[in-house]
Amino acid sequence: MFMRYLFLFVICCFFNLQSQNSSADLNYYFSNQENTFDESIPTPESIIGHQVGEWHITHDKLVQYMKELARSSDRVTIQNRGLTYEDRPLILLTITSKNNHSNIEKIKENHMALSNSNNITNFNNFPLVVYQGFSIHGNEPSGSNASLLLAYYLAASKSNFIDDLLEKTVILLDPSFNPDGLQRFAYWANTNKNYNLNPDPNDREYNEAWPGGRTNHYWFDMNRDWLPVQLPESRARIKTYNEWLPNILTDHHEMGTNATFFFQPGIPSRTHPLTPILNQELTQKIANFHVEELNEIGSLYYSEESFDDFYYGKGSTFPDINGGIGILFEQASSRGHIQESANGTLTFPFTIKNQFTAAISTLKAGVNLRENLLKYQYNFYKNSREEGLKSKNKGIIFGDSKDRAKTIHLAEILKRHEIDFYNLKKDLTHKGKYYKKDYAFIIPKNQKKLKLINAMFESRTKFRDSLFYDVSAWTLPLAFNLDYDMNIDMNNAGDKNLEFSTNIGGVTKKTNYAYLMEWHEYYTPKVLNEILNNDMIAKVALKRFNIDNKAFDYGTILIPVFNKEIDSTYNFLNKLAKENCITIHGVNTGLADGIDLGSNHFKRISKQKIALLVGDGFSAYDCGEIWHLFDTRYNIKLTKLDVRNFSSANISDYSTIIMPSSKGLNSENSDKMKKWIENGGTLIAYKNSLKWVEKTNLVKYNFKETKRTAKNISFEQKSNYFKSQEIGGAIFEVNIDRTHPINFGYKNKSISIFRNSTLFIEADKDSYNNPIIYSEKPLLSGYISEENLNNLKSTVPLKINKLNKGKIISITDNTNFRAFWYGTNKLLINAIYFSDQF
Numbered sequence: 001m002f003m004r005y006l007f008l009f010v011i012c013c014f015f016n017l018q019s020q021n022s023s024a025d026l027n028y029y030f031s032n033q034e035n036t037f038d039e040s041i042p043t044p045e046s047i048i049g050h051q052v053g054e055w056h057i058t059h060d061k062l063v064q065y066m067k068e069l070a071r072s073s074d075r076v077t078i079q080n081r082g083l084t085y086e087d088r089p090l091i092l093l094t095i096t097s098k099n100n101h102s103n104i105e106k107i108k109e110n111h112m113a114l115s116n117s118n119n120i121t122n123f124n125n126f127p128l129v130v131y132q133g134f135s136i137h138g139n140e141p142s143g144s145n146a147s148l149l150l151a152y153y154l155a156a157s158k159s160n161f162i163d164d165l166l167e168k169t170v171i172l173l174d175p176s177f178n179p180d181g182l183q184r185f186a187y188w189a190n191t192n193k194n195y196n197l198n199p200d201p202n203d204r205e206y207n208e209a210w211p212g213g214r215t216n217h218y219w220f221d222m223n224r225d226w227l228p229v230q231l232p233e234s235r236a237r238i239k240t241y242n243e244w245l246p247n248i249l250t251d252h253h254e255m256g257t258n259a260t261f262f263f264q265p266g267i268p269s270r271t272h273p274l275t276p277i278l279n280q281e282l283t284q285k286i287a288n289f290h291v292e293e294l295n296e297i298g299s300l301y302y303s304e305e306s307f308d309d310f311y312y313g314k315g316s317t318f319p320d321i322n323g324g325i326g327i328l329f330e331q332a333s334s335r336g337h338i339q340e341s342a343n344g345t346l347t348f349p350f351t352i353k354n355q356f357t358a359a360i361s362t363l364k365a366g367v368n369l370r371e372n373l374l375k376y377q378y379n380f381y382k383n384s385r386e387e388g389l390k391s392k393n394k395g396i397i398f399g400d401s402k403d404r405a406k407t408i409h410l411a412e413i414l415k416r417h418e419i420d421f422y423n424l425k426k427d428l429t430h431k432g433k434y435y436k437k438d439y440a441f442i443i444p445k446n447q448k449k450l451k452l453i454n455a456m457f458e459s460r461t462k463f464r465d466s467l468f469y470d471v472s473a474w475t476l477p478l479a480f481n482l483d484y485d486m487n488i489d490m491n492n493a494g495d496k497n498l499e500f501s502t503n504i505g506g507v508t509k510k511t512n513y514a515y516l517m518e519w520h521e522y523y524t525p526k527v528l529n530e531i532l533n534n535d536m537i538a539k540v541a542l543k544r545f546n547i548d549n550k551a552f553d554y555g556t557i558l559i560p561v562f563n564k565e566i567d568s569t570y571n572f573l574n575k576l577a578k579e580n581c582i583t584i585h586g587v588n589t590g591l592a593d594g595i596d597l598g599s600n601h602f603k604r605i606s607k608q609k610i611a612l613l614v615g616d617g618f619s620a621y622d623c624g625e626i627w628h629l630f631d632t633r634y635n636i637k638l639t640k641l642d643v644r645n646f647s648s649a650n651i652s653d654y655s656t657i658i659m660p661s662s663k664g665l666n667s668e669n670s671d672k673m674k675k676w677i678e679n680g681g682t683l684i685a686y687k688n689s690l691k692w693v694e695k696t697n698l699v700k701y702n703f704k705e706t707k708r709t710a711k712n713i714s715f716e717q718k719s720n721y722f723k724s725q726e727i728g729g730a731i732f733e734v735n736i737d738r739t740h741p742i743n744f745g746y747k748n749k750s751i752s753i754f755r756n757s758t759l760f761i762e763a764d765k766d767s768y769n770n771p772i773i774y775s776e777k778p779l780l781s782g783y784i785s786e787e788n789l790n791n792l793k794s795t796v797p798l799k800i801n802k803l804n805k806g807k808i809i810s811i812t813d814n815t816n817f818r819a820f821w822y823g824t825n826k827l828l829i830n831a832i833y834f835s836d837q838f
């Protein structure tokens with residue numbers, strides 16, 4: 001008997017130790033806060049089946065808890081704003097007093113009036129709007145796990161502080177900015193958790209498999225998409241943002257395990273010049289509240305030494321150009337459940353506690369600074385409108401007279417940000433550029449969001465600092481390769497805020513002879529792929545010609561009918577053309593001015609079987625951008641070929657293999673790749689993969705080295721000195737040879753291109769081998785050091801080499817950057833479909 005009790009006792013101790021080791025109770029998390037709770041509100045543990053911090057929360061359990069909370073608390077409502085790529089709900093909690101909830105639409109309306117009015121003097125009756133968002137990088141999980149505690153605390157606490165807070169504040173709680181990434185990471189951390197928690201950083205628990213949980217389904221860094229808004233998660237979020245225009249938006253992240261805790265302000269000299277100085281002063285005032293709370297729980301922290309507020313596509317910077325205050329939090333990551341660090345053993349619960357504490361200190365700051373923040377927002381929009389009035393009757397025009405879809409995709413970004421724009425009254429020529437009605441739009445400067453518009457459209461080449469946390473340029477009309485001008489008379493404007501559902505496109509007439517499709521429209525590759533999949537013949541024109549008084553440019557696609565299946569061909573093409581915003585011309589004759597349709601200068605295009613190399617050693621971002629482009633825009637199947645399967649895979653059927661930026665292949669795989677190219681394959685290699693191409697003796701590039709010796713650079717300055725020689729991301733002008741098939745579909749002699757590498761390839765001595773070449777003054781927007789700029793001039797971003805029957809197409813720049821660089825996607829497509837003609 002005694003033995004049995006003893007045995008039970010020992011077991012109990014053992015489990016107690018275990019649970020102390022692995023998790024904490026609510027008293028641990030709320031140690032610094034008042035903690036009397038309404039017992040009718042379920043704790044997280046009672047729903048998810050474990051204490052917060054004991055396991056990594058999966059997204060589905062998180063949703064389950066939040067729904068329960070909304071069901072049981074009259075302070076909380078929940079809405080589903082859409083779905084991720086993996087069909088996970090994008091939920092949002094609205095948390096405020098019961099009283100405010102009964103009046104929420106009116107509160108929202110009043111809050112919006114604040115940014116639209118010129119005569120508000122008393123801010124006392126407006127609640128503050130605070131948007132708190134978590135774990136946009138899925139493998140930075142302490143934020144989302146802390147959101148359970150925050151939601152519970154706000155719903156259940158009976159403290160006077162919370163009562164007061166909820167009367168004066170509307171909290172928009174976004175518990176998981178990136179549901180697909182969070183789920184992927186939780187799966188990793190939980191399935192690799194040790195029963196005996198092991199803090200050894202070498203344990204598999206702390207070393208995720210490629211590509212990790214940071215990104216969303218297509219491996220995008222979601223925290224770069226707040227401005228371009230290309231991804232479903234961002235679209236839902238920006239919609240909420242515009243519905244409420246929050247005064248504070250917080251963005252809870254994690255950083256390296258050996259760090260401590262960071263809160264903004266970031267590095268002062270790296271704040272974007274369009275951000276008002278008062279914004280950073282308010283950020284500093286809010287920071288004082290984090291200081292106080294973190295001091296009390298004994299947690300180390302820092303600010304102003306790293307991270308910045310430059311790129312408006314990040315969550316903590318986007319509010320700064322929208323009349324709010326964005327705040328970044330970075331917590332040292334335990335990654336899994338516990339890990340050794342420079343600051344001793346770092347437990348997952350401790351990281352969660354810090355995030356919860358910073359969320360509470362934000363709310364305390366909000367209540368205290370409420371009127372300052374509301375007044376700041378009011379003045380921000382008042383100033384913006386005044387600036388707009390000064391620009392009188394002026395606007396920004398953008399468009400591409402040959403590519404409507406691409407133009408519409410930029411206009412869609414404006415719509416998502418609730419920026420007004422107009423169609424043209426009629427076609428016009430402005431400063432030498434031809435703008436066509438329905439293919440160009442005008443944005444009036446005299447509108448509320450002028451500052452945001454400037455942030456999207458400006459080009460900037462002078463900077464206070466030479467270091468950037470992220471890209472230094474994102475000028476949208478350059479990213480789309482559109483014609484544009486910052487100053488046009490609004491008298492040219494016609495209808496406002498178009499709906500794009502009205503299709504422009506289709507087949508001009510039914511014919512038994514042939515159809516012609518120019519190559520400029522954005523979705524022509526999608527149509528071509530459908531045509532080839534339908535086993536129809538398609539040929540590309542290597543020269544220009546005129547037929548029926550219409551000029552057809554280089555790259556026009558010829559689809560012969562041969563007097564067969566006349567109706568079904570017409571119906572098939574007409575449907576495709578309508579769906580994709582494309583005009584396809586029916587012609588009854590092969591006789592043209594220039595090459596005739598039977599000419600040998602029309603070359604047959606073969607069906608393509610494409611593989612994209614992915615996996616360890618490859619840039620997941622670069623891989624994901626290409627996967628996303630083909631899968632969601634062009635509907636072209638490509639095989640994601642994991643490099644770990646490359647040696648055993650049968651690759652002989654692939655016509656093209658795309659090799660995004662990578663460390664390269666091992667020697668066995670290199671031999672296999674070389675043989676495949678020699679047998680007729682086309683390898684398209686990007687950025688760092690070129691180093692492997694050169695090492696493998698496939699191509700000799702003659703990379704231009706930047707020679708530099710540090711002069712008057714101290715040890716302290718060394719790291720910044722090297723960083724200033726990087727190209728974090730800037731936009732450059734290249735001149736193109738429009739007769740070369742790699743450039744088919746571009747109508748101008750020069751285009752803009754995005755570069756974030758320092759690989760410079762010398763131009764070939766024969767000019768016809770340089771279809772794309774950096775211009776004499778290539779910098780259009782962004783930062784590049786003087787040395788690098790000198791090196792870049794007249795080098796080439798793209799090189800084509802033959803190897804027996806095959807080809808290697810080498811590209812140093814990124815043609816698919818972050819899903820919003822629509823303007824250079826066609827270079828990659830041309831490299832695939834027209835490589836037989838090079």
Ligand SMILES: [Zn+2]
Nearest residue numbers: 137140253254
């Ligand atoms: Zn992060």
